[in-house]
Amino acid sequence: MLLFTLRRFNLFLFTMVLLTILSFSLSFLFPGEQITNISGKINASPESIELIALHYGKHESILSQYWIYLNHLFKGDWGLSMTSQLPILDEIYNHLPATIELTISALFIAMIVGIPIGFIAAINHRKKSDDLILSFAMIGYSIPIFWLGLLAILIFSIQLGWLPSAGQISLLYEIKQITGIQFIDILLSDSPYKWQAFQDASSHILLPSCVVALAPATIFIRLARTSMLNVLETHYIKAAMAKGLTFRQIIYRHAIRNAMVNVIRDVGLQFANLVTLAMVTEVIFSWPGIGRWLIESIYQRDYTAIQGGLLALSCFIFLVHIFTDFVYATLNPLAREKNRGSR
Amino acid sequence: MNLLDIRNLSIKLLSAQTPILAVDRVSLTMKEGEVRGLVGESGSGKSLLAQAIVGVLDDKWQVDADRFHWRGIDLMRLSIDERKAIISKDVAMIFQEPMACLDPTTTIGEQLEEAVADDQLTGYFWQKKQQRTLAAANLLHKVGIKHHEVCIKSYPHQLTEALCQRVMIAMALARRPLLLIADEPTAAMESTNQGQIFRLLASLNQLKNMSILLISHDLENVTHWTNTITVMYSGQFVEAGTTQHIFNQPYHPYTRALVDSSPKANMQIPKKSRLMTLPGSIPILQHLPIGCRLGPRCPKAQKACVEAPKVKNYHGHQVSCHYSLKGSY
Numbered sequence: 001m002l003l004f005t006l007r008r009f010n011l012f013l014f015t016m017v018l019l020t021i022l023s024f025s026l027s028f029l030f031p032g033e034q035i036t037n038i039s040g041k042i043n044a045s046p047e048s049i050e051l052i053a054l055h056y057g058k059h060e061s062i063l064s065q066y067w068i069y070l071n072h073l074f075k076g077d078w079g080l081s082m083t084s085q086l087p088i089l090d091e092i093y094n095h096l097p098a099t100i101e102l103t104i105s106a107l108f109i110a111m112i113v114g115i116p117i118g119f120i121a122a123i124n125h126r127k128k129s130d131d132l133i134l135s136f137a138m139i140g141y142s143i144p145i146f147w148l149g150l151l152a153i154l155i156f157s158i159q160l161g162w163l164p165s166a167g168q169i170s171l172l173y174e175i176k177q178i179t180g181i182q183f184i185d186i187l188l189s190d191s192p193y194k195w196q197a198f199q200d201a202s203s204h205i206l207l208p209s210c211v212v213a214l215a216p217a218t219i220f221i222r223l224a225r226t227s228m229l230n231v232l233e234t235h236y237i238k239a240a241m242a243k244g245l246t247f248r249q250i251i252y253r254h255a256i257r258n259a260m261v262n263v264i265r266d267v268g269l270q271f272a273n274l275v276t277l278a279m280v281t282e283v284i285f286s287w288p289g290i291g292r293w294l295i296e297s298i299y300q301r302d303y304t305a306i307q308g309g310l311l312a313l314s315c316f317i318f319l320v321h322i323f324t325d326f327v328y329a330t331l332n333p334l335a336r337e338k339n340r341g342s343r
Numbered sequence: 344m345n346l347l348d349i350r351n352l353s354i355k356l357l358s359a360q361t362p363i364l365a366v367d368r369v370s371l372t373m374k375e376g377e378v379r380g381l382v383g384e385s386g387s388g389k390s391l392l393a394q395a396i397v398g399v400l401d402d403k404w405q406v407d408a409d410r411f412h413w414r415g416i417d418l419m420r421l422s423i424d425e426r427k428a429i430i431s432k433d434v435a436m437i438f439q440e441p442m443a444c445l446d447p448t449t450t451i452g453e454q455l456e457e458a459v460a461d462d463q464l465t466g467y468f469w470q471k472k473q474q475r476t477l478a479a480a481n482l483l484h485k486v487g488i489k490h491h492e493v494c495i496k497s498y499p500h501q502l503t504e505a506l507c508q509r510v511m512i513a514m515a516l517a518r519r520p521l522l523l524i525a526d527e528p529t530a531a532m533e534s535t536n537q538g539q540i541f542r543l544l545a546s547l548n549q550l551k552n553m554s555i556l557l558i559s560h561d562l563e564n565v566t567h568w569t570n571t572i573t574v575m576y577s578g579q580f581v582e583a584g585t586t587q588h589i590f591n592q593p594y595h596p597y598t599r600a601l602v603d604s605s606p607k608a609n610m611q612i613p614k615k616s617r618l619m620t621l622p623g624s625i626p627i628l629q630h631l632p633i634g635c636r637l638g639p640r641c642p643k644a645q646k647a648c649v650e651a652p653k654v655k656n657y658h659g660h661q662v663s664c665h666y667s668l669k670g671s672y
Contacts, residue, residue, distance in 0.1 A: 235443040236444050236445055239436075239445070240446070241399045242399050242431070242436040243515075243518075244518060253449070257448050257449070261448060332447075333498040
């Protein structure tokens with residue numbers, strides 16, 4: 001297990017190096033002055049530009065410039081946003097938690113709904129319910145998310161009036177930011193309307209996260225179905241049957257865990273896809289997350305924000321990926337250590 | 344009374360066009376305490392027959408039989424659930440490739456414990472957990488694994504093939520079966536491990552009076568360990584009788600060829616001469632010959648062989664051939 005952890009850590013390190021190289025090179029590739037792009041200080045006087053250039057090691061070799069850039073990153077100096085002139089790190093700190101909330105809740109909805117339905121489809125293989133689930137999955141996968149988001153607002157917010165259509169929480173509730181994750185903040189706050197606020201926040205997150213979850217859920221349905229079908233054809237299921245276990249026991253004790261192993265491995269891959277969907281959904285639902293902020297920055301040619309947001313978002317995706325890898329390793333003893341033969 | 348009495352069991356593969364008769368009217372009887380070998384080339388339907396007896400074939404296969412009796416109970420009259428209950432109580436099966444037959448994500452201990460039937464346990468549910476652990480350790484001792492603590496905590500991939508097969512046998516023993524079906528239990532194993540597994544099976548047969556149906560493609564190895572042998576070819580019944588009869592005086596040309604084809608240490612053969620084999624290979628399921636399926640390869644085949652022969656019984660030595668070798672001894 002230690003070896004596994006070290007290997008994942010190593011992978012994380014190298015990916016971070018590559019990402020920072022990309023973000024560093026973006027400051028050269030974007031139009032305009034490189035110094036302005038990297039520091040975000042527009043309208044600076046020639047003297048102060050010279051000072052900033054010195055600060056970023058502009059007169060040294062490209063390698064030492066990169067090294068200085070890395071130092072800045074680690075010190076928390078990610079430059080200023082070109083539009084708001086606020087530090088990028090503060091902006092990310094303000095926006096990323098909302099996205100984390102949205103994506104994680106969407107991921108859980110997608111998994112909790114998608115995986116069991118996929119298993120049910122596999123167990124009823126070649127029956128009507130299997131075909132029904134598959135066609136539902138196909139339709140769900142092919143619906144464009146911006147259309148679905150607008151449709152959901154139209155039906156659930158405007159016509160039925162069940163759920164709010166925009167924002168993270170009603171403006172009535174004032175929640176002090178402690179951790180950034182709103183649900184935790186609500187629980188930590190000592191407001192007398194704590195539970196009402198909690199309810200309100202949950203009703204706000206429900207619609208966008210369901211919209212984000214639909215496409216990944218359909219992918220999980222298909223992943224879980226194929227994985228369960230494969231497991232049901234293995235020898236150990238046949239052996240368990242010969243052992244005299246009932247079908248229910250076989251499914252619960254052997255089939256589900258083995259099928260989950262294969263599904264979990266792909267959850268990390270699907271998460272990047274899910275974040276992309278969440279960015280679009282944030283715009284539709286005016287969710288104050290990093291996706292909306294990033295898209296607005298692209299519209300406003302805020303190059304510093306694009307670099308910083310890219311770095312933060314991909315870092316988050318990668319951390320989730322590694323986390324699912326660990327879940328995979330705990331479920332699957334084969335992944336934890338090398339095989340006897342390969343040593 | 345016969346433990347297992349199967350008459351004319353057929354297994355059809357339901358494919359897109361016409362159903363394929365993979366096993367064609369095979370009969371098999373097992374007495375209590377008997378060790379019977381089921382011998383045939385790869386693809387002769389031995390494993391199918393065994394899986395049909397245990398009832399683990401999926402719905403692609405259709406099983407019919409004229410008679411399928413278990414200790415005098417007609418299983419064909421019972422519903423699927425009742426049949427499964429009786430079979431899983433008294434019949435256990437071990438498979439080839441034991442490592443593939445153990446759940447890779449569950450420890451050996453958990454898998455052993457769930458094989459222990461509930462009715463063997465007494466007391467309340469909090470006592471049962473402990474009893475199960477104890478039963479699992481005992482089962483491992485029975486199959487000759489001394490260090491049960493290590494074994495119980497291991498995952499299948501951490502054990503060797505032979506150990507996995509022992510664990511499979513331990514699991515099979517958990518329900519105290521009357522019949523153990525061993526489907527090539529030593530395939531892909533070294534000969535020392537093979538010997539260990541066979542000795543273990545033989546001792547179980549002698550000590551617990553457990554009947555064993557030993558499936559193998561290796562006639563010579565089977566003769567050491569069995570009382571009686573049934574030979575199959577391409578899904579058809581060939582010959583059945585005591586091991587001495589089958590090995591020394593086979594009545595069927597196929598069995599004769601099978602016995603002759605296994606080389607012996609004291610054989611005097613000239614240099615670079617060919618070993619005795621039947622020409623050709625076993626037919627594939629899509630192109631089965633009509634009548635006796637051995638026909639195209641048989642040295643004795645004549646015109647009558649396009650009709651499937653009837654089984655003839657000579658004092659318990661059954662043979663299915665128009666031109667049996669009985670007169671030549």
